[in-house]
Structures are given as structure tokens and as C-alpha cells.
Amino acid sequence: MTVQTIDHDVVSVVQAAIEKHGKNRDAMIPVLSEINRVFGYVPREAIQEVRKQLHDPARQVHIAESQLYSLTSFYDMLSTKPRGRHVIKFCENAPCHVVGGKAIWDGLREKLSLENGETTPDNKWTLVTTSCLGLCSVGPVLLIDDDMYGNVTPEQISEILEHYE
């Protein structure tokens, strides 16, 4: 196992997130979300760094690494594992399912040779399912990073994926 040192990047990202969301216990989820947004996941070093910066018995703020890890593993939008440069989130819920969602899901899996939660070897794509995005009137729906695609047909998949570097 390679020993990773805490590089400056992680420290400054954590610091910026804490400055934005505050130093109290209830800031942990926003802080972790911010870290997840920057790195695509929550690195172990970031968890250590958050604990280092937030844990402060003098202010009655007690935080353990295990608590931070348990939060990261509980919430779907936080990832404990690195993800690809682009994350495809596919809505698998009933309203999208009944309007042809399965064909899109199969098409994505086939095109990228990925199963749910996997990342391509070149680290370009991660494929995951998501909870309902509330865009049911334009289903099937998929989200790539922050871009929403609605009324998707199997033929459009290649075209949509080509937009991304």
C-alpha cells in the first residue's frame, strides 16, 4: 500500500469548505458535500483533515473520523470511492421505468461496459442510478454531472456522451 501524504490541495479545500459552512457539528454534511463536489468523492485524507480542523473539545465540538465516514457512507450523494471525471446518474424509478427507462439503462451499460457503481478504466465515466429527480414529465431522464437530459431515446446515447471530454 502506498502511503499518501496530505497534500496542500486537500487542506485548502477543507479549509474553504469550513469557512463557508461554519465550524459546528451541523456543518459536517454541507462540508462533506463541498469536498465531494471538488474531488468527486470524499478522500480519506479529507476526512482526517475535517476532523483535525473541526474537532474542538473547548467549544464542545467532538468529532471522530468514524462519524465522518459513517455520514459519507450513509448518504447516496457522497462517495467513499473515487469516481470518473464524469458521473452519469440514471433515474431508475417507476415513472421513468414505464416510459422506456430500461432500454436506456441497458444501452448505457452496454456502451460503457459498466455496471451500476462502476468506473471505466480510463477514469472517464462512472455510472450510477439515482433517486427520482422529479423530472418525471420528461422521462426517461439522465443527469451527467450537472446537465439534465430528458426524453432520452436509445439512439441519442452515443450523441449525448460525445459532448464530454
Added chain:
Amino acid sequence: MAFYRSHVLVCVDPQCLAKGAHEIVDALQDEFVAQGLIDEIQVLETSRIGGCSDGPEMMVYPEGVHYHGMTTDDVPFLVEEHFLKGRIVERFREVVKPVIDEELGPLRPKEVRVVLRNCGEIDPNNIEDYLAADGYQALGKALFEMTPEKVIDEVVSSGLRGRGGAGFPAGKKWAITRQVEDNPKYMICNADEGDPGAFMNRRVLEGDPHSVIEGMIIGGYAVGASYGYIYCRAEYPVAVETLNIAIKQAREFGFLGNNILGTDFNFDLEVRVGAGAFVCGEETALMASIMGKRGEPTPRPPFPSVRGVWGKPSNNNNVETYSNVPQIILKGAPWYASMGTERSKGTKTFAVGGNVVKPGLIEVPMGISLREIIFEVAGGIKDGKKFKAVQTGGPMGGCLTEQHLDLPLDYEALTQAGSMMGSGGLVVMDEASCMVDIARFFMDFTQAESCGKCTPCRVGTRRILELLQKICDGKGQDGDIEKLENLCHEVARNSLCGLGQGAPTPVLSTLKHFRHEYEAHIYEKRCPAKVCRPLIRYEIQAPTCTGCTVCARNCPVEAISGERRQAHHIDAETCIRCGICMQVCNFNAIAVES
């Protein structure tokens, strides 16, 4: 007063100013003087006209022509053409793009819009639009003309009940929170709308955020709270942004902060964004998440009204509930109570989906029948098929059938029929839906969303799912239905929170109304709706088949054989039942048998 034959209104909001709106005003004045028209035409400065994306913009009355995208160099030409010669200059005329709103169209028959009245009508990012639509007048009325007790009485007598689905009377909850002797108190808005297919709250947050904020401020005044949280799911980034803009504007206008409207009432709000957990829609889990913990529920009592966020009394209502409040205060309880049934008053929003002609967002008065909703408001069943079932209440709700269609929309009536009001998802299914498959689909969802804290829900939902999967796979055995029923009752009775208690409802309701379908799967190894793959087979109808070979060429597993111009045959052993052959056949020669 001078009389002008024409008025030119030039938009001078910051965006248009940046694009030279003042220069246009000056150029227009100069040109009107030069042409001798200055006594006939008045140039006025005004606020936003259109989107300002292609400014500068102006409106010319009495014609009502909307021009945009011109420069000062174009002004002499425009003045000559329009004001001297009377010809509209098409080049600068704004082309009105038809707005297609796939969610919320024009008012449908039998619809009454109270909660959705402003959605699509006002600019959600501009508080002045809301003010022009009587916004924050209810807050003024509450603060200056009513005591907190009077506000609570008004909400109680309006009959407003929790629109999150459980239907607890809102006024009663406010009264309980007010009576608890502990401070500070908090207002919480549950905007964690997680039911698949339900997006009513998203639309309100994105289209009319101030109605929710105003409802919360009035609630804060009534229960004696000075701070509030809106817990919004992270899947709704636009709603979060819109809320943050609205809160900022409300603060600037003095509706939030200290000494609201000059009184000694203080109240402020913040948005808390979730991180993707369905169970956070459960109120105790939601509050745990606000406090920075895993969203795991805790036993009730104590109820949040007594001990909620930070251990203090917290009044938790849903987006739609709060959004109703300003109008109840403004128009009075009798107006609101005039709609609905004896125990369910007002209106309810629904997101109608599934096999209907006109899916989308609707708002109907309570007491309307399911038949009216499905066949009149939503246009009936698509493709001339037959109605089979309607699922109300989301993944924790139940399926209702033909015999329930004339039930009035009413909390008690739906519960008695084995379903629930729920937050407002309405999935309509036609005869091509397999009810065992539907039950399995919902159980797959709740099983994945179980937080894992209590055993009945964590293990029970998994076991129910396994049984349903077994039945769908054609491996069901005698006794499985009874086992399923037992398990469902155990999970419903022993789970900690609403998720586990409600998880078996789709199974129990389909078992009650569509038991014969379960039996067909188990005893006859047959899926009557021809949905469950292991129980169906594709067959080529020899007389219709022309032997064109298109099916054989498209079959991914080479299960189809036959000579050109001869009837083909599908080998049931090799076939994976993907259905591609049926889609590609041009002669409708392939049928599904069960």
C-alpha cells in the same frame, strides 16, 4: 394633463442599462424632437418587460409592440418607420416563443389552483412579482390584526391538514408546539420530496418560493418560533437556488430578520440541503440530518413539536401545507373550508403519471372522485386501453381498483380502502401492468432505501422482496402468499418509522385486490398481464409470418430459425425474452403467450 397619442416604455433594469438603455432613451427623445413628434409621444422608463436577455427592450403603446435588440444607430429608422409611417419594424420585434410547459399546462377542467396559482405566472426570482400577486399581505394581516392564538384558530377552522400525506391537522400541530414551555422553538419545512414520480413540491419551490416562506413566517409568529429550516433534497438544485434568492430578497424587504414589518417579531430562515437519502423525508430522520447526523429515525414520542431539532420544540410541515397558509389568512378559513369533504378541506396537488392521456401536475379540490381525476382531469387511459389500477401515496401507498373509482378524495376514505393520500404521487396503470411486478418494483425501492437501523424494516423488506422475486420468476410455491401476508403484517407492525410501516402496503393492497394474479403466477406458472419474463414466451404466428428474416437477424441470441419466405420459429429454450423480435416485426406476426 397632456395627451399623447403614443407611449414608449423603455426597460431600465440593470441588465438593460448595461446594454445601453439610457442611451436609447436619449436617442429616442432627440429623434422625436428632430421629427417634431415630441408633443405627441411620451418616452417613459419602466422596469423589466421581458427576459432582458436581448436588451435593450421597449414596449410601444397603444399597439403593444415589444421591440428589443436595437442600438442608438437604429433609433432614427425605428422612429421614422413606426411613429411617422405607422409601420411595425419586424426586425426588432420580439418573436414570442411558444412556451411548452410539459409539467403544468393551462387550467384543466375541474381544477382549482390555490397552491399552484402563481406557478408559471410570476417570476420566482423577483419578490416584486409575488408582492403584486398579494404576496406578504397575509403576513401583514397576521402581525397587525391577529394575535398568534387567532392565527392558530384560523388555521384550525380552515381544516387544513398535513399535505405530506399523514394528514395531521396543521392548526392543531401549531397549537401543540405553541403550548410547549421551552425555548427557542423552530419551524421546519419538509422539502425532501422523495417519492418517485412526485414533483409537486419542487414545482412550488421553483415557481412560487415566497408562498412557502410567507407560510413559515406566519407559522413562526403563531407558534412563537424565531428560526426556521427548509430541508430540501439535493436532487433539486434549482429549487435550492430559487429558495436562497427568495430568502435573500425577503430579508432585504424586511419580511425576514429582526423587527419584521416594524414589529418586535423576529424570524429568520435557512435552507439545509440533503445529500441523497429517501428516509430523510421522515421527520425525525430529517431533523437528525439537519443536526449533521446520519438520517436515521428515532422513536416517537417525543414528537418533534415537543422535542425536535437541537432538542427543542420544532413544528414540522410540508411545502404544500405552508404554501396554503397565506391564502387561508388572507381569504379566511370559511373560504378554504368551503372546498372539500367533511374532514378533508381545501385542495390537493397531484403529479399524475403512468398510462394516462395527459400526465402532469394538477390541483383539485378535495372530495373530487378518483374517476373524475383520471378520466376528466388527466384525460383517461392512453391508447384506448382499459383502466386496471391506480397507485396513490407513492411507494408506501396502495393500489386501488375500478371499484374504488367513485371514492371521494378524502384522507379517511383512501385509508379505509387500503391506500393513503400520501404526498401526491398518482400512478395510473392500464391492463398491461402486472400487479405482482408492480409490488416487486416498489419493494425493490423501499428495500434499497431502508436506513438499516431497525431489524423488521432492514431484514423484512429484503425477505419480502425475495419472495416477490421468486413469484415473478415462476418459482413460487404453495404457501408463499400466506408467508408474504404474515411477513407484511410483521414489518408494518414492528418497524420504527413510516418507511417500514408503510413499505408492505403496495404488497398488501395488491394481494387484497389482485390475489388471482399472485395465484396465477404460483399455481399456473402464468403471468396474466404477460409481463414477467420467465413466465411468458414469444411465438411466431405461422399464417401471418412472411419469412422476411428480420426477426432472426435482430435476435441477439440466435434463437430464431427458418428459411426465407417460410414461417419462422422461436426456440423457447434459447430465447431470453427481450422482445426485440416483436418490436422489429413489420407484420405483427409475433405474439406473447403466457
